[in-house]
Amino acid sequence: MTENPSELHPPFPVLSRREALQVTAGAVALAALPLQPVTAASSPAAAMNETALTITVNGRAHTLRVDPRQSILDVLRETLDLTGTKKGCNQGACGACTILVDGRRIVSCLTLASMHDGARIETIEGLETDGALHPLQEAFVEHEGLQCGFCTPGQIMSGLGCIAEGHAGSPEEIPFWMSGNICRCGAYPGIVAAVADIGGRT
Structure with a gap:
């Protein structure tokens, strides 16, 4: 009987058991190496x-070069090292990243920095004066408007915007106008009381 040529010369290399184990070990070692992602900042195209x-x-002027895809939140946290503004959901749903831009409150995670050239931005770090807390910050402490504190910077900045807009006239009105700010600890009574307290003084 004539031998099948494909049996004598298979179309792929035949590995011994030892060679197969060596290849597998090499693949596992390669997979274990840490990945080095190309970030927007490190990309030559960016x-x-x-x-x-x-x-x-x-109150401090900054001239920067930024990737046009960067949000104001990322510029504040990663470029200017102002980490008081928190990155919560990064989808504009929780309000933890609320800041004031030209006096108006915005969620900074959804706002491109490149669209606000020349803007005046206020963050939680800019509220204290000569080491003294802003009255709204003091009111949050007094009325226990915080627990874990993660959402507090956004709550305070939103509260300032709410007061400036004239929407802090009553404890019933405030929750509606601050509904975009979520407190997962449930400190809402204290938050409303703090905003109402300062809103009533202005």
């Missing part, structure tokens, strides 16, 4: 597309 941005944050 560097070529950077745009100039001049903003005033808490």
